Structure formats: C-alpha cells, structure tokens
Amino acid sequence: MIIVQKFGGTSLSDDCSRQHVLRHIRRERAEGHRLVVVVSAMGRRGEPYATDTLLDWIADNGNSLPDREKDLLLSCGELISAATLCSLLNREGIPAVALTGGQAGIRTDARFGSARIVGVNGARLLEYLEEGKIVIVAGFQGMTETGEITTLGRGGSDTSATALGAALQAGIVDIYTDVDGILTADPRMVSEARPLPMVSYEEICNMAYNGAKVIHPRAVEIAMRAAVPVRVRSTFSEGTGTLVTRADSVRRQSGWTDRPVTGLAHVKGVTQLAVATEEGPSDVQLRVFRAMATNGISVDFINVTPAGVLYTVIDQDAGEALKLLGGMGLAVRSRSGCAKVSVIGGGMNGEPGIMARIVEALTAAGIPILQSADSNTTIWVLVSEEDMVPALQALHAAFGLHLVPS
Numbered sequence: 091m092i093i094v095q096k097f098g099g100t101s102l103s104d105d106c107s108r109q110h111v112l113r114h115i116r117r118e119r120a121e122g123h124r125l126v127v128v129v130s131a132m133g134r135r136g137e138p139y140a141t142d143t144l145l146d147w148i149a150d151n152g153n154s155l156p157d158r159e160k161d162l163l164l165s166c167g168e169l170i171s172a173a174t175l176c177s178l179l180n181r182e183g184i185p186a187v188a189l190t191g192g193q194a195g196i197r198t199d200a201r202f203g204s205a206r207i208v209g210v211n212g213a214r215l216l217e218y219l220e221e222g223k224i225v226i227v228a229g230f231q232g233m234t235e236t237g238e239i240t241t242l243g244r245g246g247s248d249t250s251a252t253a254l255g256a257a258l259q260a261g262i263v264d265i266y267t268d269v270d271g272i273l274t275a276d277p278r279m280v281s282e283a284r285p286l287p288m289v290s291y292e293e294i295c296n297m298a299y300n301g302a303k304v305i306h307p308r309a310v311e312i313a314m315r316a317a318v319p320v321r322v323r324s325t326f327s328e329g330t331g332t333l334v335t336r337a338d339s340v341r342r343q344s345g346w347t348d349r350p351v352t353g354l355a356h357v358k359g360v361t362q363l364a365v366a367t368e369e370g371p372s373d374v375q376l377r378v379f380r381a382m383a384t385n386g387i388s389v390d391f392i393n394v395t396p397a398g399v400l401y402t403v404i405d406q407d408a409g410e411a412l413k414l415l416g417g418m419g420l421a422v423r424s425r426s427g428c429a430k431v432s433v434i435g436g437g438m439n440g441e442p443g444i445m446a447r448i449v450e451a452l453t454a455a456g457i458p459i460l461q462s463a464d465s466n467t468t469i470w471v472l473v474s475e476e477d478m479v480p481a482l483q484a485l486h487a488a489f490g491l492h493l494v495p496s
Contacts, residue, residue, distance in 0.1 A: 091122075091123050091124070091261035091262075092123070092124045092126065092255075092258050092259070093124070093125055093126075093260060093261060093263075093264060094126045094128060094254050094255040094258070094260045094262075094263040095115065095125060095126070095127045095128070095251075095263075095264045095266065096127075096128040096129075096247055096251035096263065096264065096265050096266060097111050097127065097128070097129050097130065097266045097325060098247065098266065098268070098325075099130045099131055099132055099134055099140060099141075100133070100134070100267070100268045100325075101130075101266055101267070101268070101325040102130065102132045102133075102171050102175070103133040103137060107325065107326075108174070108175070108178060111175065112178060112179070112182070114325070115179065115224060116182075116184070119184065119224070123261075124219040125219075125224050125225070126215060126219070126224075126227060126254055126255075127175065127225065127226045127227070128226075128228075128229040128247055128251040128254065129171040129175060129227070129228065129229055129247070130171065130229050130247040131144075131167025131170070131171055131230070132167065132171050139166070139167045139171070140167060141164055141167050141230070144166070145164070147163075148160060157203050158202050158238065160202065160203065161202045161203060161231075161238075161239055161241045164230075164241050165190070165191075165228065165230070165239050167230075168191075168229050168230050168231060168247070169188075169190065169228050172188040172190075172226045172227065172228045173188050175188070175226050179226075184224060185223045186223055186224040186225075187218050187223050187224075187225055187226065188226045188227075189214075189215075189225065189226065189228065190227075190228050190239070191227065191228055191230070191231035191239075191250060192231070192233025192237075192239065193214065194210075194212075194214065194215060194225070194227040194254065195210050195211035195212055195213065195214055195215065195257070196210055196231070196232035196233065196253060196254070197209045197211070197232060197235060198232035198234055198242070199234065199240075200234045200236075200240065201240070202238075202241070203241060204242070204243040205232060205234075205240035205241065205243070206242075207232060207249065207312075210253050210254060210256070210257035212257040212258045215254070215258060216258070227250065229247025229248075229250040229251065230242055230247045230250060231246070231250070232250075245305075245306020245307075245308060245309060246306075248265060248305050248306040248308075248309035249306060249308045249312065251263050251265065251309065252309040252310070252312040252313040252318065252320065253312050255313065255318045256312055256313065256316030259318075262318070262321060263318055263319070263321070264320075264321045264323055265304075265305055265309075265320060265322045266323050267304060267322065267323070267324065267325065268324065268325065269304065269322075269324060270285050270323075270324045270327060270329050270331060271285040271286065271287075271321075271323060271324070271331035272285070272286050272289055272302070272305075272322050272331075272332040272334075272353070273285055273286065273353070274352070274353040274354065274486065274492075275354040275355075275482055275486050275491065276302075276356065276482070279478075279479050279482045279483070280354070280482050280483055280486045282486060282487075282491075283486070283491075284491065284492060284494040285329075285331070285332060285494070286332050287332065287333065287494075288332065288335065289333075289334055290335065290336065291313065291314035291335070291336065292314075292436055292467055293352045293353070293434055293467065294307075294310050294334050295307045295310045295314075296355075296434045296467055296468050297352075297353055297355045297432075297434050298310065298355075300355035300357060300434065300468065300470070301355040301357040301430075301432065302353075305320070305322055313334070314336075319333060319334065320334040320335075321333050321334070322334065349435060350435050350437040350441045350444055350489075351433055351435035351438060351444070352436065353434055353491065354431065354433060354434065354486060355431075355434060356430065356431050356432065356478055357429065357430045357432075358428075358429040358475050358478055359404055359405045359406075359429075359475075360390075360391075360402045360403075360404060360405065360429060360430055361402060361403055361404070361407075361408035361425065361426045361427075361428060362391070362400070362401075362402050362424065362425040362460060362461060362472060363401055363403065363408075363411060363412070363423070364398065364399075364400045364422065365378055365398050365399050365400075365415060365422050366398035366421060366423075367397060367398050367420075374398060374399065374420065375394050377418060377420075378399050378401075378415065378418075378420070379399075381415070381418065382403075382414070385410065385414060387403055387407045387410060387411055388403065388404070389401045389403060390402045390403070390430070391461055391463055391470065391472060392463075393463070400461060402461075402472065408424065412424060427474065427475045427476070428460060428472050428473065428474060428475060429472070429473055429477075429478035429481075430471075430472055431470070431471050431472075431473060431481050431482060431485065432468055433448060433468065433470075433471075433485060433489070434467060435467060438467060438469070439466040444469060445462075445464070447488055448471060448485065448488070450488070451484045451485055451487070451488035452471070452473070452484060452485070454484070455481070455483075457477045457481050457484065458473070458474070458477075459471050460473060460474070
C-alpha cells in the first residue's frame, strides 16, 4: 500500500523532532508500505528556514520583491527540509530521493502566492517507489506548464499531500502535527476537549473553515473528491489520531454514533455592521455588498431584510468598511470585539431542538446572542469576544462533548 505522510514545520524544527519523524517512516516501511513523505519548512517565525521568517526577510530588504521572485524564495524552506530528511534517511541505509513539487508532478496555475493545483502526474514518483526508495517531496509548491515555481498559500503542504495521495490512489494520507488528532474544541479554551476518533470530510471542512487550524480545508476537499482517507496524528506519539473519511463510514464504524454535534470552532476579532434604511425597499443591499466586493472586503454572517442588512467583517477591515459606508451616506451601527462560535455536526441536519439547546446553554451562562445563522451541518452564533470562552465551555458541556470515547 502507498502511504503519503506529511510532516509540518514543528515536526522538523530540531534534531529531536526529526528523530520522531524517522521513527514513523521506519515503522511504516517495516510494515511493507511504500512511502511518499511531504515536508513543510522547518520551524516557525524567527527560526531561520520558516516561511514567515523568509517573508520577514523580504520586508527587511526593500519589501519590493515581485510575486514571481517571492515564490522562488519561499519555496526554499521546504527544499531545505526535504534535503535534510533525505540525508538522514540515507545515513541510516534507507534509500531516499528528494524532489521539488514540480519534479513530483504537481502542476499549478500561475497565481503566484496562492496557486491552485490543476493536475498531478505521479509517474516519476511511482518509478522511485518501485525502486524501493522513500520519496520526499517539498510541500507548499508546484510548477506551471511553463516551468515557473509557484507556492500554494497557507495550508499548502497539506494540499500537496492529499493531491499526491489522490493521484497515487494512496491507501491513506497521514498528516502529522504537534497535536493528538482533531479535538472537540480548542483545548486552550475548553479544558475538557477530547480527541475525536473519527470525523467526516464535511465535518472537518466546516471545523477548518470556522477557525480550527489542524488541517487546511482545501486539502480535505481534495481527499474527499478522491475518497482517500486522511489521518491527523501527532508526530510525538504512537497514537492513531483522528480518521477523516466518508460520513457513512463514520456512522457505521464510530462507537459514538448518536452525535448531532461533533465539535466546536471559533474565530475572534470580528466586527458586526448593521446598515438600516427607513425608506422601505431600496437598493441598499446591492450598494453595500457591491462596495465591499469592489474593495476586497470579505463579509460573513449575512442577514438581509427589506429594512437593511446585518453582516460581519474582520476587525482589520472594519475601519475601511465604515469609511465606505459613510461615504455612501448610509447610517451604520457597528459593534467591534465580537467572536463567531460554530457548533458543527453532520448529525444535526433534520434533528429538532439543536438551536433550543444552544440558546438554553448560552442563556443559562448569561451570554447574549448577537446574531445567528445556520446550514445543514453548522449553527453559528455571534457573541462578545469576552464571552467567547464561556460560550465554548457552556456549549461543550451542553452537548456532552466531554463524553467522546478515547
């Protein structure tokens, strides 16, 4: 079986961490699996080869590097990781080869800094695997049809891993991080957060889009389309982590089957904007959202009525949004310092009483709901940022998420 392993920056940041990486590679190889290993740049901001460190280097040296050349520089961090791991494996007598994303067959469009994968040719990888080699691929990068190096944006190494897994029809893609899988909530906010043994692709996509940072949603979407299972595991333990797979498999295999809610996510730093009109039906909605779109301001939590619109923007965009709305002569009420709390679960669709339990839990905790919205698998509530942690704790308890079996 082909297994794709992806190791993040913290997994490669020092010699001790890299020994854990080697242990996982040796284990899977000893079990007869063929391995493609995708690596991120080592460490985090401040460490010499981290992507954010390279971005800071650009800022400190003119801050005028064109996007094409910026991608050339940013691709170096992953190449250093790939070459380092290749050297360590060969020292142990384990044959390995290191490839750039382009050499690994990842083809992208030409949007430097945020390229999208348009195709993967895994023929070269399969040749190396047939030779018994560990194939190490620099994540976060690809190549255009004209030979330009591109980077894939945030979460790009996750995306590289699942794209390669899909192209190679891998048995599984293992995403190794510094946490023991996907938890029911952020453990820094909720001390009783528990690891989830299984989640569906749809659930983890919603968790990721709503603030959970364990795996990038683009990566999950690629795996979902190809029906390639993904495990989110810790580099620093032997635990099996969280399996991400089809919803029907979760329902069939999970020991925790009666679960309308799977987990919670949150995003802070949100400003609520309310634009009202006293003139009855008008074109206010069109004018507001056209202005936001034209000026590159992303909107969320949208409620539209004949009397006006209610929506949110991130705090960093609030000043520009208010300036635009004021210039249009519109009356605006704003509330900064808000947080979006998301209640996520594939089992809530068609399940009566979910919103009632949310309102009951938050009311009992004395937390006002400023706004709400919902989809088939997610209910969002907007609260004051100072109420975010108590809201997460109250909802975690209300839905019994501390009872998830280990």
